Amino acid sequence: MLQRKMKKIFPGVYRINGKLATKNSVRGFRVYGERLIEKKGQEYRFWDPFRSKLGAGILKGLKKLPIKPNYNVLYLGSSTGTTASHVADITRNSVYCIEFSKRMMRELIPVSGVKTNMIPILGDAIHPLEYCHNINLVDVIYQDVAQPNQAEILIKNTEMFAPRYAMFVVKSRSINAVKSPKKVFEEEIDKLKEKFKILQIVDLRPYDKDHVLVNLEVF
Numbered sequence: 001m002l003q004r005k006m007k008k009i010f011p012g013v014y015r016i017n018g019k020l021a022t023k024n025s026v027r028g029f030r031v032y033g034e035r036l037i038e039k040k041g042q043e044y045r046f047w048d049p050f051r052s053k054l055g056a057g058i059l060k061g062l063k064k065l066p067i068k069p070n071y072n073v074l075y076l077g078s079s080t081g082t083t084a085s086h087v088a089d090i091t092r093n094s095v096y097c098i099e100f101s102k103r104m105m106r107e108l109i110p111v112s113g114v115k116t117n118m119i120p121i122l123g124d125a126i127h128p129l130e131y132c133h134n135i136n137l138v139d140v141i142y143q144d145v146a147q148p149n150q151a152e153i154l155i156k157n158t159e160m161f162a163p164r165y166a167m168f169v170v171k172s173r174s175i176n177a178v179k180s181p182k183k184v185f186e187e188e189i190d191k192l193k194e195k196f197k198i199l200q201i202v203d204l205r206p207y208d209k210d211h212v213l214v215n216l217e218v219f
């Protein structure tokens with residue numbers, strides 16, 4: 001029988017034969033056509049770093065994953081749930097999925113009907129007051145919204161939900177398409193320095209160009 005090499009990278013996150021994977025919280029369920037494999041009576045879902053910036057960040061050397069098995073996560077910009085579903089495999093607790101596109105929400109709702117710790121919330125991340133009543137305590141915010149005011153969105157949500165950590169995807173072209181991405185990243189991350197300790201900045205190339213993933217601890 002084929003022996004698969006398996007290494008735990010973070011709690012709930014593995015490398016199997018070199019490929020990233022999470023333990024599938026719902027056996028047999030796929031979210032975006034990813035491959036499932038069985039190992040020692042447990043099913044794992046491969047995690048495509050070209051489809052997920054968190055997956056890319058982990059493969060690019062993220063040192064600390066502030067999404068832990070007992071953490072509640074506020075996920076801003078969940079889209080149809082590709083990355084959020086892996087987050088929902090890692091934590092047994094709630095993943096509050098904020099998405100403002102009704103079209104994306106239509107695809108997210110059936111996913112959250114099966115992965116029941118994903119809570120879909122139709123809302124605009126710039127207005128946390130409008131969805132805060134649906135959300136309990138949050139340990140970490142994961143934000144991936146393609147908006148010109150990305151730092152402002154993160155600050156507003158941090159003030160509202162008081163998490164310990166944040167993971168912030170910066171897309172340079174959504175902020176300024178003509179300035180050099182390096183300059184845009186520097187300026188955007190600078191806006192966070194009063195509220196957060198910058199733990200690590202991960203360049204997501206070659207999986208995603210013009211993006212960095214910033215790991216933050218709230219002061």
Ligand SMILES: C[S@@+](CC[C@H](N)C(=O)[O-])C[C@H]1O[C@@H](n2cnc3c(N)ncnc32)[C@H](O)[C@@H]1O
Nearest residue numbers: 077078079082083099100101124125144145146
């Ligand atoms: C790059 S996609 C997210 C991909 C997703 N994080 C993943 O890895 O599977 C960005 C998403 O953010 C949503 N979005 C953009 N601005 C938003 C806002 N202000 N509030 C909520 N969602 C927003 C978009 O509709 C889109 O689905």
